[in-house]
Amino acid sequence: MNVLEQTEQKLKQEISEAVLKSGLASAEELPEIILEKPKDKSHGDFATNIAMQLARIAKKAPRQIADEIVKVINETEASIEKIEIAGPGFINFFMKNDLLEQIIPTILREQDNYGKSDAGKGKRIQVEFVSVNPTGDLHLGHARGAAYGDVLSSLLAAAGYNVEREYYINDAGSQIDKLGFSVEARYLQELGEDVEMPEDGYHGQVIIDMAKAIVAEDGNKWLEKSHEERFEYMKEYGLKASLRNIERDLKDFHVEFDNWFSERTLYEDDQIPNAVQQLKESGYIYEKDGATWFKTTEFGDDKDRVIIKQDGNYTYLTPDIAYHKNKLDRGFDKLINVWGSDHHGYVARMNAAIQALGYPADKLEVKIIQMVNLFEGGEKVRMSKRTGKAVSLRELMEEVGIDATRYFFVARSNDSQLDFDIDLARSQSNENPVYYVQYAHARICTMLSQAETRGFDVNGKFDFAELTSEKEQELLMKIGSFPQTVADAAEKHAPQRVTNYVFELASLLHSFYNAEKVLDADAPERTTARIALMKAVRITIANALNLIGVTAPEKM
RNA sequence: GUCCCAAUAGCUCAGCUGGAUAGAGCAACAGCCUUCUAAGCUGUAGGUCGUAGGUUCGAAUCCUACUUGGGACGCCA
Numbered sequence: 001m002n003v004l005e006q007t008e009q010k011l012k013q014e015i016s017e018a019v020l021k022s023g024l025a026s027a028e029e030l031p032e033i034i035l036e037k038p039k040d041k042s043h044g045d046f047a048t049n050i051a052m053q054l055a056r057i058a059k060k061a062p063r064q065i066a067d068e069i070v071k072v073i074n075e076t077e078a079s080i081e082k083i084e085i086a087g088p089g090f091i092n093f094f095m096k097n098d099l100l101e102q103i104i105p106t107i108l109r110e111q112d113n114y115g116k117s118d119a120g121k122g123k124r125i126q127v128e129f130v131s132v133n134p135t136g137d138l139h140l141g142h143a144r145g146a147a148y149g150d151v152l153s154s155l156l157a158a159a160g161y162n163v164e165r166e167y168y169i170n171d172a173g174s175q176i177d178k179l180g181f182s183v184e185a186r187y188l189q190e191l192g193e194d195v196e197m198p199e200d201g202y203h204g205q206v207i208i209d210m211a212k213a214i215v216a217e218d219g220n221k222w223l224e225k226s227h228e229e230r231f232e233y234m235k236e237y238g239l240k241a242s243l244r245n246i247e248r249d250l251k252d253f254h255v256e257f258d259n260w261f262s263e264r265t266l267y268e269d270d271q272i273p274n275a276v277q278q279l280k281e282s283g284y285i286y287e288k289d290g291a292t293w294f295k296t297t298e299f300g301d302d303k304d305r306v307i308i309k310q311d312g313n314y315t316y317l318t319p320d321i322a323y324h325k326n327k328l329d330r331g332f333d334k335l336i337n338v339w340g341s342d343h344h345g346y347v348a349r350m351n352a353a354i355q356a357l358g359y360p361a362d363k364l365e366v367k368i369i370q371m372v373n374l375f376e377g378g379e380k381v382r383m384s385k386r387t388g389k390a391v392s393l394r395e396l397m398e399e400v401g402i403d404a405t406r407y408f409f410v411a412r413s414n415d416s417q418l419d420f421d422i423d424l425a426r427s428q429s430n431e432n433p434v435y436y437v438q439y440a441h442a443r444i445c446t447m448l449s450q451a452e453t454r455g456f457d458v459n460g461k462f463d464f465a466e467l468t469s470e471k472e473q474e475l476l477m478k479i480g481s482f483p484q485t486v487a488d489a490a491e492k493h494a495p496q497r498v499t500n501y502v503f504e505l506a507s508l509l510h511s512f513y514n515a516e517k518v519l520d521a522d523a524p525e526r527t528t529a530r531i532a533l534m535k536a537v538r539i540t541i542a543n544a545l546n547l548i549g550v551t552a553p554e555k556m
Numbered sequence: 557g558u559c560c561c562a563a564u565a566g567c568u569c570a571g572c573u574g575g576a577u578a579g580a581g582c583a584a585c586a587g588c589c590u591u592c593u594a595a596g597c598u599g600u601a602g603g604u605c606g607u608a609g610g611u612u613c614g615a616a617u618c619c620u621a622c623u624u625g626g627g628a629c630g631c632c633a
Contacts, residue, residue, distance in 0.1 A: 034573065049575060052613065062613075088613070106613065161559040175633055229613065287605065291631055302558070302629075316633050326586045344560050345628040371626070412569080415561055419568070430595055431582060439595050447592050454592090500570060500580090507580080514588085514597040535583090542610075556595065 002481045007099050008035050008046070010079045014047060015091075024058040024065055029261050031057075037481075040508055044084065045477075051089040056253070062089025078294040088373045100473070104482040107536040114244045117545045119487040120161030126327060129338035129540045130250065131168040134242035135179045139248050139390040141251035141340055144418065145369045146393070147409035149338040150255045151495040151548050152367070158547060159490035164332075165257045168323060172263040173316065178202065180235025205387055210241045223249060242383055249393050251403060254549045265323045271318035272314065275322035275357075276307060284356045294321075299352035299361075321353045328359055335364045336493075338414075344368045367493060371413050376422040400425040402548045407434040410548050412496040433503055437541065438553055440506035440510030445554040446536040447518050456519060457528050463481070466529035471512040475492040475533060478505050486547065495548060 012033040019025055031053045035046045066085040072082070082094040109115045127355050129149025130472040138391050150165070157163045170176070182201035189195055191209045197203065214222070214237060222230045230270055243260075249257070266272055267331045276292075279285050285307075292308035294317070298545035307318040327335055339346070347366045355365045375380060376383035384391045396405050406427040411433070414416045428435055467476065484503070489497040518530045 030574090033611060034575095036572085036575075038576075039575075039579085041575070048616095052575080075567080090576065168568085178633095251595090251599085261600080289631085292629095302587065306631045313630080315631065341561075341627055343628085368561075368627095413562095416569090417562070421568080424568085428595060432595080433581075435595055439593080442594060443596080476564055485572095492572080494572095496570085497572080503570095503580085509597090510596055513592080514594095517592070519592050556593080 004099075004103075004477075005484060007079065007095065007287045011080075011093060011095075012047060013185075014074050014078040015050060015069065018069045019050065019054070021072045024054050024060075024068060024069045029057050034377070035327065037237050038092065043086065043090070044082075045095040046091050046093045047095075049090060051085075051091060053090075066091050077414045093191060095204050098464075101475045101499070102481065103116070103236065103464075104464070104532050104536045108532065111490045111539060112546075113544065114539055115482045115486045116158045116160070117483050117487050118160040119490070120156060120505060122160060122333065122439075123164050123333040124162045124164070125156055125158070125336060126166055126330075126332045127336045127338065128166045128168055128327075129153075130255070131170070132246060133170045133175050134239050135175055135202050136206050136242060136391040137245045140374065140393070140396060141371055141390070143253070143393040143396060143405065144154075144409045146253060147251060147406045147549070148367070148369055148414055148495065151406075151410045151498075152338070152493055154549070155486060155490040155495060155498070156546050161490070164259060166259045166261055166327075167257045167262055167281050169243065169262045172267060172319065176235060177238060179207075179238040180231050181237040182207050183210050183214075183234040187222065187230075190215045191223055193223075193482050204389060206242070206245060210238055213241070215216065221363065225540070229288060238309050238398045248395075253393060253397060254406070254524075258340045261326075263319055265322065266319050271326060272322040273318055275325045276318065278325070279307075279353075279356050282356055282358070286310060294349075294352070294356070296349045296352035296356075298357050299348075301348040301352050305349050310334055317353075318351060320350070321357075324353055324364070325357055328354070328357065330361065332463060335365065336441060337366045339366055340367055341368050341370050343420075350388070365493075367414055372409075372418045372423060374420050381422070403438070404432070404434045407499060407550045410551055411499040411539070413494065413496055415496050433499070434550065435509075435556070437502050437506040437545065439556055440509045441538060441541045441545070441552045442554060442556040443533050444509070444511060444541075447534055448538070451519055451531055454519060457500045457524070458531055460528050462529040463525055464530040467533060469516060471508065471515055472530075472533060473504075475508050475537060478508055479536055482540050482544065498544055498547055502541060505537070505541060505544070509541075 006146060008493070012035060016030060017034050019030060019373070021028060024091045031050070032048055033048060036042060038047045051062040051069065054060075054065050055062045063085060066089050070083050072086060073080070075083070079096045079099055080093055081096045084092045086092055096375055127149055130138075130142055130146050132138060138146070152163050153163050178198070178201055181198050184205075185195050185197045185201060186208050189197075201207075213359070225233075276285070279294060284298060286293050286295065290310040291306045293304045296305050297303060305317055306315050307321070308314060324335070337350075347368070351361055351364065355361050377407075381391065383389060384395055384433070386395065389520065400422055408420055408425050409410060409418070424432055425434070429435055448458065485497060485501045489495060518527065518534060520527050544551045
């Protein structure tokens, strides 16, 4: 637990005791004490609305209640400097300054670990994301999900959860057969055969590249084989090549998985029929029109869903149910799926499956990633200029860079559509929030290296009392709240809170930088203290950027 | 028709568990480099929080209806 949290805990406790002591409410009636950090500094460091909340219980005016609480509160215990009652009945607390004193030493001690907490208590969470069909490569739509899933995982890990990142490979369905036919057609075309590309095949350039690679390796070897043999080889080749592409693109985007789960393994030991059997035993299965149905309406879905078609094949849903059963059987405390918005209609039936398998509905949480619209030169970019197809993750990385891409993707709530301005992401100016934040980090690094070359005491004991200016106090409060920000962002699955936070911290740093001089030979004591502050701010910015997978450059 | 998401300054967006005078950046206007990086800072101006009800001491925030934009509604995957 960090310094600010301890302070809050203590204060909350003293407020509760004061309420009980004044007889305003009994222990059972006592509402949860809510502390907030007022925006306006004249409202103190913390404020509580407890007096308003107690108005009905105590049947007294809020201001009078506040008065009675303030009279009996133990100011020394909670390190309170001053208390004021304001507005409709807010109690404002001004804390003793020395509480901030621990912040810098804590950060300097924890270094890379600063910001982590044990809020998640080691609970096992699995985050499944991207999971694109291995039939081509990753495009824009997948990139946002990749950034979101990866950062969410990092946040959960930092907040003390035991996190596993998983990619589900759809390598068993009919889409893989389609891939096989597509590669085969391109292969035969490469060899000059008069073959039509199937209408519903995959037309991307990657497929042609695969065909060319096969020709380069094997020449016309597969021309002579039977169609079955050739198709089988083409399918497997396409699958492996697609996966290689996807894995490479993701790795370059700094996204790595703990586990790549193959759909095929579900077929190997009857996991799908077993899952269906379990649903049947629970009474959620019936036969109609020659098909097998799953009663998802029992759990709030619009209509029941077919899981075994008239022709005896499974629908898309069936192996997915088995997959989720497999995940649940692995003992995770919680499953998170990151899906594109075009799959949201699928959420209800998956939730139904979870419950029908005997698990509580909140065991699985599906995060829907809304669409991304690309803009360049003020115009909406519909297709890639290079390929005429959807813009790929790789193109985006090459066009705007990894840092900016990742930052922009997680800077917005997953529930909101995202307008991605390529010009802005690429611009090296103050308009670009990524550069703004990175520049703050680089600025500090410059100061610190200058401090060393100019012979200032960079590791000395510093006197906290030297840090008295308003901007220094604001910086201290801000860096002190970082662990709480990380925990909140993890809890709410809201990476954008981290980008907001680090942007605000950078802003405070720039403001401080322009107002005060850090390295001042005429004031060595103050300089030592400010160097310590700068180190702490640098660590906090670097850790925040690291969480969202953005680099923290030392020079720009 | 049903379901999901969104709607806040001219533009792009924050706004935490309902809290005090709704905040940034860009664009506009006025300033700041002899000084640790001006990729920066300071100030001015800009708002019926989509509309209408409701809950509450208090609503941008919660509830209901509606409007607009986007998406989804297959024995496809």
